[in-house]
Amino acid sequence: MAEFRIGRGHDGPARVGEYILGSTTFATPLLTSSFTSSDSIIAYGAIGRDEPLSEKPMLVSLPFVSQLDEISLPKIRDNDSVILPSLISLATISPDASELVFAYQQEVLSRITPSIDPSRTIIRIPSVAKPESIVKLTEFGSHGAAFSFDGQLGPRDFGAINLRSHLPLFMMTLAVGRIEPGLIPLLHYTGFDIIDIGYSQDAAANGVRLWKNGAEKIELGTGYRFCSCPACAKLDTAKQEDLLNILLEHNLNIYKTIISESKEAMRSGRLRWLVESTTHNSPAHASLVRLVNRELYPFIEEFSPTTGPDALPVIGSESYNAPVVRRFRDYVASRYSAPDNKPIILLLPCSARKPYSDSKSHKRFNAVIESALSGMESRVAQVILTSPLGLVPRELERIYPAGQYDIPVTGDWDTEEIAIGANALVNHLKKFSNSSVVIAHVSGGYLDIVRAAESKIEQSLIYTTPEGRATSRESLDALEESLLDLKEILSISGGPRTELEGIVSATADYQFGKGAGKVLVPEHAKLKGKPYRLILCTVDGEQVCSYVAESGTLSLTLVGGRLLAPLKRYWVRLEAQNVKGGSIFAVGVQEADYMIRPGDEVIVINGSDDVIAVGRSEMSGREMCELKRGRAVTIRHKKE
Amino acid sequence: MEESLSRINEVIRQATFQARGSSLKQRKKRDPTRPSARWTASARVGREQGTALAIVLSTIGCAHARSDSGGCTMCSYLLDGVQEMPTSDQIVAQFKFAMKELEMKRAPLSVKIYTSGSFLDNEEIPMEARSEILRLIAEDERIREVILESRPEYVSNSILSSIRELLGDRTIEIGMGLESVSDTVRTICINKNFDLLMFKDALKTAKNYNIGMRAYVLLKPPLLTERDALLDAIATIQEARRLGVTTISLNPVNVQKDTLVEKLWTRGNYRPPWLWSVVEVLREASSISDGWMKIVCDPVAGGKRRGAHNCGKCDTNIVEAIRQFSLSQNPTVLEHLTCDCISQWEHTLNHEDFSLVVHR
């Protein structure tokens, strides 16, 4: 038996897990090589051709043999996992040849299954196969799949990653071939569990020292880069015949360093950032990352958590469509509805400090609004323009990633950012009444956004930063003046404070979809608390949810869950009638909403549609359905 | 064969046929009274030093390659042939033309007759032409050794008995493309279209007339890894020795025009064998043979991109050593060859097996 267990934690499709072969457990992501093995490197070799490096289980590949009876099954040790054979390059011969690669492996598999449990087998997937054929793989019984990389970072390597995105979730995923160190973060990010580092040997044999983002040809006696690794310390006094081993050791160190960096990045929610930072390795590498971003967005987004690190670096153009960024724009566009009674819409620039309200500039803006509209501040819809999130309604300023993202705030935006911003703004303003007035209190790049959108804005538009920065005395005075004027002209009158309602209601819509705000915060709801701390929302004397400023999100109570249940969103259906313990495991989930992402607030129901708990998801909805193991939901409240 | 393998064979057959494309119809016009090629070289004939003449007769070419079975995946010998079937007289004229090369040479002589197909195929070489050529050889007392080429299906008692009768006590060998001992490799990777049994039968028939067998062994047909190929060639030589083959001619694949191999090679999906593999197989072959078989190898395009090659620095030396070995049969000339690129070759043997990604 071989078993692959997926562990807790997400950063895109990247995962941690355990590959269990007999009594040995390898933690994934894991490297594989033919010349060294350890706890973090599993050995590989061809059966009957390479000797095992140690007692520990390894990955053995079956060579192509003319007669299936020739496969030397007795040589396969009890706990090794077995890569099924194929013919090199066969899949490239004709469009339907990939199917034959599968058919041949299936035949071999059926031949060896009496002595080898199918869970121990790994099926080879040609990079030119059709995605449809991947889905059928479940019938195979293999618990692993091997994808190959030619290292050109071209269509074939993209093909391998693309096919991987169609693989059933439970399968262990192996990447083999010519894999340079710089590719490891991307492979890890796109969900590969074991990565072949045979290329370290290839490079060493060619006299090449590999680096995180490139390679260096070494000629003894000439100059070379400084390296702090123990192998390279020997380089100065090395003889020609030592060179191969020194380079191999160095290359190995580089692979170990980079996988460890990648693992740590995932742990801290910064793997995406690490992947983005590798785009400068080479133009080919950049194209591959872009292609993956564009073509595999749904796959990557599905496993990207809705919560994240305290500071999310969003630096280059690769970030414009990072899953959490694009998802934020999508949710604001599709889920946010304009509150009633907002005669003034105020556009403001973002601030480096998050949440914006804590920044000096926004404190000044608020002071101006207060002094101009004392008591009627909530008649103003505040919209913060920013890149690459597009815009952030004030009510949502604390939610992930709006409250955490970190961009270089020079205000110099490229055309793509301006287009993203303008597009979001046009869409956003359409939700407001045409009789509202828009005040654009922005300059520089922010102003470019408004100008780009201007022709498609229906409301009247006032610019209050004639020259210079939004925080300058003149600009602030102009803003105050405009607000005072509008108060007159639009005869804005007071009314109940609606700030708390606005925050909770907008957050509810953002988290649970349109309409959720109306359900959780009906007319007669009672709200208490502070936007920067905690807001409690009570309906008919019972608490339905609380807004936690730290995360900018709502936590439901059971009552709140019951109110939301009829919307049929963010539900997880259990096989059991009731929840026992503090967690729900994937094995107990019967069905779940595929909209669920790791980190979402979810509603747990049973077979008779009773709401039996509320909690936080630990995986995506599809994982809850497909995986047999792992924590699906951490319970917050349950029916006693 | 497994069901999936026969389906693979069908795909390979079609791809080979397609790779051949229209090249068949585009064959050059040639003078039908001149052979495609002929050359002489000093050679060991029996135990003495002599001269060998090789003749490539210009015929309509190999029947297997002409048919819709597509021919072999690596072979474009057909392109050496002519569009229109030459007459018997014309073929004999080709032979006579080539024989002029031997006019001034002294005994012992060896004559090799190649046709880019099968010399024993009546459709390719009409019976009268064959008899006449053999008669001409029989008349020449200097010729002590004759090598003919044929696929096994044309080997029969009647043909061999008449050959033996005409050529008297001369040494005769039939060159035959066994390629691999494995029916699967021969079928799937080469599309050879005959099985081991046919080869064995032909060998037995030849033995009855005291005619030797020169087995062509292919090194690295497409769809095999470097190590698959290496081991397959060694296994083939082992079996050849067991069967009583008299000469092994090791042929490292070279990339020929309009073949499936070429199609794979242009897209980076095939690399001709390393010269290290050639050397390794020859060393093994020499020890397997233990003096019982002659072992020859002349790597076509050796050291070039389309032929067996190494890193570029060591190629000339190694090709030379291989030639030396073929002439002398002395395995020590294959020892002590070395170059930095040997570790790259070793890496390829191991990593290609695991990754099934072509290492170039």
Ligand code: SF4
């Ligand atoms: S290798 Fe021989 S049998 Fe195959 S196509 Fe060429 S000539 Fe014909």
Ligand SMILES: [Zn+2]
């Ligand atoms: Zn180093």
Ligand SMILES: [Zn+2]
């Ligand atoms: Zn070399």
